[in-house]
Amino acid sequence: PIQTYQFHTFGTETAPGFSKTKEGWSNTSTPHSLDILFFGDIHNNLNLKDYNSIAQRHPGIDIVAQAGDWMERGQSYYYQSLLCEWIPSKLSKLPVINCPGNHEYRKGIRKSLPNDWYTWFPHPQNGTVDHKGSMYYIDFPQLRFIVIDTNPLNRIVHLTRTLTWIQEAINTTGDRHIIVMMHHPVLSAAKGRFNPLIYAFLRHPLGKTDLVISGHDHSYMRHMPFVVLNSAGKPKTPKQHKHLTIEEQAIVPVYSILSFPTHQTPILRTYRISDGYMIDSCYVHH
Secondary structure (H helix, E strand, O other), X not given: OOOOOOOOOOOOOOEOOXXXXXXXXXXXXXXXXXXXXXXXXXXXXXXXXXXXXXHHHOOOOOEEEEOOOOOOOOOHHHHHHHHHHHOOOHHHHOOEEEOOOOOOOOOOOOOOOOHHHHHHOOOOOOOOOOOEOOEEEEEEOOEEEEEEOOHHHHOHHHHHHHHHHHHHHHHOOOXXXXXXXXXOOXXXXXXXXXXXXXXXXXXXHHHOOOEEEEOOOOOEEEEOOEEEOOOOOOOOOEOOOOOOOOOEEEOOOEEEEEEEEOOOOOEEEEEEOOOOOEEEEEEOOO
């Protein structure tokens, strides 16, 4: 039978474990820290056991953030497959921050997100004129979380509007940390995945932020502030960057947790999906 479901998000008046204040969404479940779980490119390949294992390893998670390609395609069958594994899991009670990947978009001459996507993920409507709900930002007392829909950026009109919106979102952040999540990465992590438009136009403005989480490349890479995640997609061969010193690379499926302890430097830790072994960690300096 067809299931209907609306993920908990910060686009409504309530979110589990948070309260809305003038400074942004305040964490009420674990007020002395904010822990964000990041996935990238699940492609319907994680099951109930995977989700519950992660929840058991990290009981203090406050938010789940997904950097695109959660579903294989944004169609009913794949959406229902996701719900069958997600709804019974311990993570499903947490608020979600979701970014559309290319696999969430419909194929065809005029690529677009299905209307149901906006119902499933009722995100804030503070994005660009053309992409409210898929491009947006969320304020917390300690950080501004910016989500960029990179799928339409091959069209100049969308690219120009997005650049203007990104600059405004960054410049009006104040003293908060700036965390960005987008599907296509600025720095490619695997061979044959280089995106010249995103590299040329977003490398400099996003290089001024504190952390940029991406997916798409099915390989793990960290060159701060840029991090590329692959959580369940078929791994691809890592790319060797001639002019960059890459801090860490891996091809195994991983997830990351960003922890914001009160009055301390945030730290990003990355773990293997299979057994929870930590493969990488670094501080996120402001």
